[in-house]
Amino acid sequence: MNAPANVNRQGRKFEQVLDGARTVFVAMGYERASVDEIARVAGVSKATLYSYFPEKRLLFNEVYRTEILRLADSAVALSGAQPPEIALRDAARRILEYLTSDFAIAMYRICVAESQRFPEIGRAFYESGPELGRARLGAYLRGALARGEVQIDDIDLAADQFFQLCQSTICDRIICGVQTQFSEEEMMRIVDGAVQTFMARYGA
Structure with a gap:
């Protein structure tokens, strides 16, 4: 971004x-x-x-942009040398750790609360989060496709689907205030399910 x-x-x-x-x-x-x-x-x-x-708006945008770029560099800068089952599992774990962090929850709530009055906040949230994640994961998936490790017709859609799978159950519970802390077993249940479901659909 x-x-x-x-x-x-x-x-x-x-x-x-x-x-x-x-x-x-x-x-x-x-x-x-x-x-x-x-x-x-x-x-x-x-x-x-x-x-x-x-302007305060510029400060907010920079805070969110900086934090999400750190996530992208660590979680979605996937190594082309790793097979999808390994690379995606590591990415899913890091993505889920971020999504359950205090920072991510606060940024999501700010976006929902303020984007109608300040559309630029919503745009910054989208460009720095979903759009950037799709681009980084898409680049890896294109490499995996060229190596014959996956079969994907729509890379952007597949990347979006993977991120949605990583949000299953846990993010809904956080947003609704049902649960805020999760065990290792609960986290890995979502990670493993996301990777297995994705590979069942797109694995070569």
């Missing part, structure tokens, strides 16, 4: 501002997260914060 415009990334306190904003957005959501509180938690002045981010 392209970095948002009008953001100054030069200076030694840039990461400090991001860390403070991340903490405040997770704890308070978007609307209640004031610039004053973000500056206080980050340990910087409002002038310093504004020198990096002239």
Whole structure:
């Protein structure tokens, strides 16, 4: 995803501002997260914060973009040398760990609550999350297809389906407030089911 415009990334306190904003957005959501509180938690002045981010919206977009790129680099930057059963299982585990994190849950709720009033938040959430994940996983699947390891006609659809399989059961329970903590067995049940179902449909 392209970095948002009008953001100054030069200076030694840039990461400090991001860390403070991340903490405040997770704890308070978007609307209640004031610039004053973000500056206080980050340990910087409002002038310093504004020198990096002239708008709160830009700060939120950068926080989410930075975090999701970390996930993409670790979870969806799949090795072309690994067979799908191994690569997808590792990716599913990392994806599920992210989806059940406090940060991911907070970002999802912010997007749902604010995207009607601030459509750019919804777009940033989509571009940095589902769209980026589809591109990264799609690149791996195209390689696997060329090696004859999978049989897929619509790569983008298959990538979307895999991400949906990784969200089965657990994400619904989190969003509805039914359950917030999950055992290793519960997590691996979803991971194994996602990979087995995907490979049953698309395995060569």
